[in-house]
Amino acid sequence: MSQWPRRSNANLHPGRIVLDPQIQRCTSEQKHADDEALQRTKDAELADAQKAYGRVGAMESAMAARQAQDGTRSEKAVRPKPRPQSADQSKGDVEAETKLGTAKEINNEHSDIGPKAREKTILKLRSAIEQARKQVRAETESGTAKSKIN
Incomplete structure (x- = not known):
């Protein structure tokens, strides 16, 4: 890759190299507003998570109540089918x-x-x-x- 800019871009933005690494300054009011907006979004996400946890808890309690109402019987395990034995297989002594x-x-x-x-x-x-x-x-x-x- 070449270090030189193309001829078409050489003189379009000559001061950008100097301006890009500089830190963008903002006033204390702007920073305070940004911090408040960030805090509001975090609070909204936390509230959404709490609602989701509440819904999951309600579903789990409803499922537990339904299972208690149906009875506490456990399902029987299904036995595996026996493997077929070939007729020519010797039984041995x-x-x-x-x-x-x-x-x-x-x-x-x-x-x-x-x-x-x-x-x-x-x-x-x-x-x-x-x-x-x-x-x-x-x-x-x-x-x-x-x-x-x-």
Whole structure:
């Protein structure tokens, strides 16, 4: 940007640079009138705010009276609908789950522990599940072996 004014504006207002930074003076009567006008606007805004607070308070008291008149029964919470289960989803071994508990229950019990302890719990859970699966396999194999003998 250039520092020089355009030729068309060079001589239009040559004294404006000197007059702009000067403080505009006013008489004490003008200042008093300005202060009174400012105070009137502040008082009007405060009165409007007080009226608004009064209206809100009246609405709240009317609502409280209406609720007391209707009764103090609380609305029942709506239960969420159960998620649909796919037909091909296997249910797993019911006995093993009842013995060990589900993984969600164990995780919920230990949700307040740290990450290292949670990892140990998960490892214990995995090993218990593996043992249960091996036990079920052994029982089913012994059952099939007995049926072959008979």
